[in-house]
Amino acid sequence: MARHANIATQSQASSIWGQTQSQPIENIVWGRLYGKNIKMNSIDLNADEFAAGRGETCNLMLTLDYLPEKILYRISKIHFTLKRENCDISNPVYIEDNSRNGTFINGERIGMNKTRILKNDDVISLCHPTNKAFVFKDLCPNEALGLPKEITSTYYVSRKLGSGACGLVRLVFDIRSCEQFAMKMVKKNLLSESNAISRNKQLNSNDPEKVLNEANIMKSLSHPCVIKMHDIIDKPDSVYMVLEFMKGGDLLNRIITNRNLSEPISKLFFYQMCHAVKYLHDKGISHRDLKPDNVLLESSNEETLLKVSDFGLSKFVQNDSVMKTLCGTPLYVAPEVLQTGGRGAYTKKVDIWSLGVVLFTCLSGTLPFSDDFGTPASEQIKHGRFRFSHPTWKKVSQRATTLIKEMLMVDPKKRPTVDDVLKSSWLKDNEMLRKAKALMQLNTMDIDEEDENFLQPPKKRARR
Structure with a gap:
């Protein structure tokens, strides 16, 4: 039989998982939100799902400590949700817009109850494109390095x-x-x-x-x-x-x-x-x-x-x-x-x-x-x-x-x-x-x- 190239599907995270087997999955930090025009430094992302909004059930409850009143009153109880299935770094990060007033990625509105993929250095704006609240940092290896802009601007490379x-x-x-x-x-x-x-x-x-x-x-x-x-x-x-x-x-x-x-x-x-x-x-x-x-x-x-x-x-x-x-x-x-x-x-x-x-x-x-x-x-x-x-x-x-x-x-x-x-x-x-x-x-x-x-x-x- 002719030599067959190895085509078995494999996770790029195998070595990382090997190093963290003794840790609970929830302790693995796969991403981070940095405050931009919001009064916070950063928050680690280490769960399958992360919600931000005015509601008390949110992982990040937005209050007057974070935002001025004129913006806060337009924030929904759950404004947006981030998801990374099983905290697996080979999976993409999804952001769902749960708000009526809008969640924007790099100035582009997602749309109520719609989802898109969040990439490293994406800017998240709340209620208006100019209200730039967060910068997302993906702490996982960047598989898109060296690829043309036509690819990286359209696709998340997994x-x-x-x-x-x-x-x-x-x-x-x-x-x-x-x-x-x-x-x-x-x-x-x-x-x-x-x-x-x-x-x-x-x-x-x-x-x-x-x-x-x-x-x-x-x-x-x-x-x-x-x-x-x-x-x-x-x-x-x-x-x-x-x-x-x-x-x-x-x-x-x-x-x-x-x-x-x-x-x-x-x-x-x-x-x-x-x-x-x-x-x-x-x-x-x-x-x-x-x-x-x-x-x-x-x-x-x-x-x-x-x-x-x-x-x-x-x-x-x-x-x-x-x-x-x-x-x-x-x-x-x-x-x-x-x-x-x-x-x-x-x-x-x-x-x-x-x-x-x-x-x-x-x-x-x-x-x-x-x-x-x-x-x-x-x-x-x-x-x-x-x-x-x-x-x-x-x-x-x-x-x-x-x-x-x-x-x-x-x-x-x-x-x-x-x-x-x-x-x-x-x-x-x-x-x-x-x-x-x-x-x-x-x-x-x-x-x-x-x-x-x-x-x-x-x-x-x-x-x-």
Whole structure:
């Protein structure tokens, strides 16, 4: 199995928690309010919830000792509430406006009974933007250091979700809507230096309007099995993609956790992937970097919706990342890409090859091509040499192995189109189709009613 980058979710606070295990949670100070135009120095925040207002139940009861009478009479019994779930420093701090006269963050009104995220050095004003009462200090590590202003002014950057050779993925929150996203950061300078000159010519000389147009095309895509791109920021050294957050992790992790996937689950996942690729192909987009890492799952349920991601990265990073020496080995890439050194013009058939490799991996938990097989993987790919030798193949139907053989044809002209794949006999499984329709929430799908009585043939081991 190819080396798998560690993508386990981890809290950036692990070392801090280790040092404070003997302390009660309520003693952990995670933030501080400093008085600005209010008669107080500071107050520590060390509980899940902190309320400020005129009411006696508030953690900070505002009186004439703190504010002049003309402002105090406009303060609500509970004016605003701060929340940090479980005092966990990997969670954002929320501020809820409980007042009729308003709570303002940096001059911007939150709105009664509405919530937004509070960030380090934010100024909290009461009743009017000019009544600047507090400055909030987040005592937790700043994960947004070094990120562009386009990111930090819009998003709260939280814990790491995963990492790989070309960058990492972080959980982010929209400051105003509090919506969760996954932000993928890809460093361009981690790519192969051999392509530096051509990359700079293509990226740095790009008309900004052209880059913006490409981003808008990707943001406009809408399909249940294609990850929704919320935002994309293209910088000279990095690309930042803000994507919908999928809580189920990626397909590679699911395969590794289970060693391999059953044929029914593999079929359900593969069918959804094919629909995603068909949608992209119909829009004139070739993915060019299909692999289990780039397939995200909605939930931890065995039967779940999946979404294909990273389909737009090749527009911003020269060629596809899988071709770069520092960004992984070309284990899922088509022979024609290897034969041209990643500089040729390919057809959409490169995605069909990759789909075949992904299906092979789902069903067996192994790769069809590997340096461990005696010859370089690249040579195996160029000649289309692979075997169904793992014991798990004994339980896989011949229709599945036949489809894999058809997709892994070295000559791209002999490979099926994605429409052909969707019409394959292996996918004529009405139970799977009904589940897929429910997961994808589509009203109409290409389900042939004549196949209601379709029966799988006896399962036997395919030979090559």
